[in-house]
Amino acid sequence: MLQARLRKTFPQGADSAGFSLALEFQAGTGVTVLFGPSGSGKTLVLDAIAGFVRPDEGRILLDNDLLFDGATGVHLPPQARNCGYVFQNYALFPHMTLRQNLMFAAERRPRLERHRRVNEMIETFRLTEAAGRRPHEVSGGQRQRCSIARALIVAPKLLLLDEPAQGLDAPLKAEFYEVLRQVRADFKTPVILVTHDLDECFELGEEMLILREGQIVQSGTPRKILDQPANVEVARLLGAFNLIPCEIRALDPGRNTSKVQMGEFELDGPYFPGRFKGDRVTLCVRPELLVVTARLGSAGPNQIPAVLSRTVEKAQWMRLEFEGGIAADMGREEFERQRENKEWLIEFVPSTLRVL
Amino acid sequence: MPIDWFPLWLSLRVAVVSTAVALAFGLWLAYILANREFRFKEVVDAMVTLPLVLPPTVLGYYLLVLIGRASPLGKLWETIFGSPLVFTWKAAVVAALFHSLPLLVKSSRAAFESVERSYERAARTLGASEWRLFWRVTLPLAHRSILAAAALAFAQALGDFGITLMVAGNIPGRTQTAAVAIYDAVESGNGAVARMLVLVISMVALLILTVANRLNPRWSPR
Numbered sequence: 001m002l003q004a005r006l007r008k009t010f011p012q013g014a015d016s017a018g019f020s021l022a023l024e025f026q027a028g029t030g031v032t033v034l035f036g037p038s039g040s041g042k043t044l045v046l047d048a049i050a051g052f053v054r055p056d057e058g059r060i061l062l063d064n065d066l067l068f069d070g071a072t073g074v075h076l077p078p079q080a081r082n083c084g085y086v087f088q089n090y091a092l093f094p095h096m097t098l099r100q101n102l103m104f105a106a107e108r109r110p111r112l113e114r115h116r117r118v119n120e121m122i123e124t125f126r127l128t129e130a131a132g133r134r135p136h137e138v139s140g141g142q143r144q145r146c147s148i149a150r151a152l153i154v155a156p157k158l159l160l161l162d163e164p165a166q167g168l169d170a171p172l173k174a175e176f177y178e179v180l181r182q183v184r185a186d187f188k189t190p191v192i193l194v195t196h197d198l199d200e201c202f203e204l205g206e207e208m209l210i211l212r213e214g215q216i217v218q219s220g221t222p223r224k225i226l227d228q229p230a231n232v233e234v235a236r237l238l239g240a241f242n243l244i245p246c247e248i249r250a251l252d253p254g255r256n257t258s259k260v261q262m263g264e265f266e267l268d269g270p271y272f273p274g275r276f277k278g279d280r281v282t283l284c285v286r287p288e289l290l291v292v293t294a295r296l297g298s299a300g301p302n303q304i305p306a307v308l309s310r311t312v313e314k315a316q317w318m319r320l321e322f323e324g325g326i327a328a329d330m331g332r333e334e335f336e337r338q339r340e341n342k343e344w345l346i347e348f349v350p351s352t353l354r355v356l
Numbered sequence: 357m358p359i360d361w362f363p364l365w366l367s368l369r370v371a372v373v374s375t376a377v378a379l380a381f382g383l384w385l386a387y388i389l390a391n392r393e394f395r396f397k398e399v400v401d402a403m404v405t406l407p408l409v410l411p412p413t414v415l416g417y418y419l420l421v422l423i424g425r426a427s428p429l430g431k432l433w434e435t436i437f438g439s440p441l442v443f444t445w446k447a448a449v450v451a452a453l454f455h456s457l458p459l460l461v462k463s464s465r466a467a468f469e470s471v472e473r474s475y476e477r478a479a480r481t482l483g484a485s486e487w488r489l490f491w492r493v494t495l496p497l498a499h500r501s502i503l504a505a506a507a508l509a510f511a512q513a514l515g516d517f518g519i520t521l522m523v524a525g526n527i528p529g530r531t532q533t534a535a536v537a538i539y540d541a542v543e544s545g546n547g548a549v550a551r552m553l554v555l556v557i558s559m560v561a562l563l564i565l566t567v568a569n570r571l572n573p574r575w576s577p578r
Contacts, residue, residue: 085481
């Protein structure tokens with residue numbers, strides 16, 4: 001269990017904007033994802049936990065070990081922190097074979113145990129063939145597995161991963177997720193993973209912290225966050241939403257219904273707790289939850305007519321962009337059937353609507 | 357007339373010893389400069405670099421003040437070893453050291469700084485002490501550039517003239533290095549000796565520079 005409270009300020013420099021980090025969080029067993037755009041301070045958090053960066057104030061507690069305490073001046077060196085760190089570039093020592101890399105990490109263990117432990121790791125992480133080769137002579141997947149094995153060999157209390165899947169192609173990414181799931185099952189080491197890949201959050205994260213400009217703007221399970229982003233900022237960061245300004249016209253908690261005015265149209269929605277009639281809000285709905293059909297007759301309930309402005313091809317689906325900035329996703333086959341449509345209707349399913 | 361090879365052997369011996377000392381001291385200094393933050397760091401770097409730009413006479417003068425028989429260091433040497441330091445071959449080593457140290461420190465600092473920081477950080481998270489980190493990670497990763505720098509330092513030590521002349525003098529058979537012997541030979545009209553020594557020194561320097569270039573990672577095929 002990691003408990004961290006951190007504050008660090010970088011004054012504005014001649015060629016750099018000022019930056020300030022101020023956050024507090026806990027990370028228990030399982031994978032905690034730090035998600036945020038570049039420059040939000042994700043890596044800085046990892047570096048502070050690992051001991052590469054000294055925070056201005058705060059406190060970092062890992063299980064029962066005090067790693068940093070601003071008040072009493074405790075600041076353990078990285079060597080004494082028991083934190084494994086997997087770097088973005090893996091940082092395998094290029095002048096050593098994979099086995100030597102693992103041996104380097106195991107050197108603090110007793111001599112007899114050392115070899116057994118290294119051999120175990122080589123087997124667990126399927127590195128038998130590559131063990132005698134140097135990092136630049138092995139495949140990307142082997143490098144990746146070796147860097148995780150090397151970090152785990154010292155039996156860390158916490159594993160820190162800095163965008164380890166960035167720039168990997170799809171099969172390697174899938175392999176990496178698999179390895180990490182195995183780590184979670186076999187080693188039970190708590191993991192903090194830094195990423196700006198939303199899919200990765202869902203693949204791996206039990207708990208997700210969203211960082212923006214050095215602060216945590218929302219935390220929770222990925223599913224929950226995607227279901228109900230805390231505010232428009234978060235929704236923008238997640239990047240997967242239609243965000244449409246509108247006004248609440250009616251609220252009925254008894255029947256769990258509401259009416260929202262969106263431009264010239266009135267839509268039915270669920271009851272929005274904590275909102276009032278007349279509130280100007282942002283309607284938030286994921287593109288894949290909009291139902292798009294051909295306009296044959298007049299619009300039904302919660303349907304609005306729309307003019308298609310362009311389509312964007314994605315690997316698995318089509319994104320339809322309508323005038324007024326509404327986007328909807330549709331399966332490829334469905335789109336093939338509908339592509340001749342002259343006029344369109346977009347249906348807002350009431351239960352999928354959120355307001356921010 | 358047979359050529360006296362003593363100056364050449366002396367030069368080689370002086371260069372070997374001074375390069376060894378320069379490596380021990382210069383690598384330590386370069387590592388500190390590359391990895392530690394402290395006040396006046398760049399002042400220290402500038403002081404180390406100063407010999408590159410000052411005339412040899414100025415450096416020789418400083419050295420005479422520093423290790424001359426009247427100076428505290430010179431006296432200390434005399435009490436320990438029973439004979440003065442100046443005007444011996446050991447003084448020639450000190451002179452060569454001052455001549456070759458700046459470039460060695462400069463290039464080793466750059467070599468240490470070019471080692472990617474994540475390797476050192478990784479070693480630390482794996483529990484490696486700073487000492488083990490240096491010997492097992494930083495130094496091996498920088499070793500080509502450092503060997504190249506050491507080769508250059510050796511070549512420079514071999515070729516020092518001005519500082520050597522001022523602190524070690526020109527005593528044939530004792531402190532007369534090849535560079536000084538060439539000057540002596542030319543002055544006394546001994547053209548054959550001068551030509552021979554010039555040729556040998558040039559060949560050795562050329563050989564060393566070629567080796568240094570091959571060692572430099574920028575040129576190595578990989």
